[in-house]
Amino acid sequence: MNLAIRDIRYHRGRFILTSIGLGLLLGVVISMGGIYRGLFADALAILNSTKADIWVVQQNTNGPFAESSRIPEDITYRIRSVPGVSEASPLSFQTIQIDKGAKPFRFFLIGYDLNGFGGPPEIISGRGIGQKHYEMVVAASMGMAIGEKIHLGLHDYTVVGITGKVVSSGGDPVAYVTLADAQDIQFKKDNDAIRNDRERIGANLDALQSLSPGQAKYLKQNMSAITESTHTVNTIVARLAPGANLPEVQARINRWNHFRPLSVEEQTKILTKGMIEKARMQLGLFRAILLVISAVIIALIIYTSTLDKIKVIATLKLIGSQNRVIVGMILQQSLLMGIIAYGIGYGLILLTYEKFPRRIVLEDVDLQVLFIIVIIICTISSFVGIRKALKVEPAEALGG
């Protein structure tokens, strides 16, 4: 006969309430682990979905995610010509915040070359971007429908497709437009400003007496081309040909002196070590504190429930019960409470994790480790009760 279960059955109301309370606590612990994994997954989402081998960024920067990086778009051609590189494609990144309804709405806009790569990893409904301008593919989490329009910079962009769950390293949903559109939006000088610039340059050049009118005209054209140039990108991603040597390709790009070719490994390190390390430590600290609280609660519950059972324990000893019967009752009760609370916490998170504002990633290994920790906590916590129980004298059963 299992005394632990009999006792729980008799006091089920109390037991269920306690387990739910502990379950909520463990649910928070599980979700914090999930949030950390989510941060990790979010931080690497664009890096992983791009499937590039090299990220070429501005020299001396940790761009394009951790720091700003600007490089000329036409370096793409130079990178393509490096031996070992099979393809290269420019990408532009920007965070945009607009007012959608009453609330400010943030998203991460990626501009990519329609003929290159780095665009939406998958289209779950609608289609990909088919023309050079004013079309947009958005992540499902943006909550936009196909055909919906959004005003960015000087133009309206129409949603033509929905991609799966891609987020920026900050957790904002991602939207895709063509590189040209992204550059337009990024450098959205309005037409008046451009006209003013052009006129100011023209006037300055005209004022230079040393130039012939022909030279002035030529210069005027070039200068305005430069001032209006938006041909800057944040990174150029490259893929290697099979069998190519990554360090060799990196060394070659390094030799140009103006760019930094980051491998995926280096980029991962920048994103995880630099950007989410603090969050990880913070979450780890909270988890540890909550686990300590759970341990204290379990120990207290087991201790008080042992105190409630002093008479029962004394009676059991009186009629000759072996110590293992008594130790087993207390230990099993503690373990059952832990296991049921864990189940409740896990169930709760399983039902709700998709509704969390940040991504929660439930890794089996995290769940297993937590389960083992809970078992260890329950075992250790039950010691205080067991210690008390072993000291009970059978004669204590005699008192009225």
Place this chain on the structure above:
Amino acid sequence: MDDCRYAIEVENLTKIYGKGGSTVIALSGASIQVKPGELVAILGPSGSGKTTLLTSIGLINEPTHGRVVIDGTVVADEGWLPGIDLKRLRREKLGFIFQAHNLIPFLTARENVMIALEINQLSRGEAKARATELLGVLNLGHRMDNYPSSLSGGEAQRVAIARALANKPKVILADEPTAALDTENGKNVMILLKKLALENHSAILVVTHDHRMVDGFDRIFHVNDGHVNTES
């Protein structure tokens, strides 16, 4: 079987509670012998040492001096015999009945009897069958699945008796088993104990301070201020 062998032998038992300046001599030089199948009463006023005698025989209260022999096994000789397994002796040879019924509140009547059998290595099925049979004999067939809180005092005490009898112990020790019951129920419990002593050939030692309850006992010991006197 040796007919002269006693179920309980107590020789020169002295129990001193406390140490140093504040000691209480609860028993001094008590000697009793009880044969198997004998129904014996221990009478005496409150504080005279009756419970001390019973718990010393019951292996839950270490005697200061003297010998205690249970069913031929020496258990105490100037203190517990070294290495003696008191728990095992308790579960195999002794049955306890107390003033308060001491049933486990979260077990049903039947489970309260079963637990005594299961800790004595009976299988669950055997324990259930024996508990059911015993409770039936004690007219508790209809209360088997009730928790102690929903039993009357007399019913609870009968369940406690069933638990004490479960392992067919050589010795049954009852400390004021009728104190919490009305006269009617008290008498019934005593009649029951008498019947069981005969049937099971167990030695039954009943402590009481109520003279009216000891009709038909084989022998009565009187305890007074730690001294035991025999009387027929």
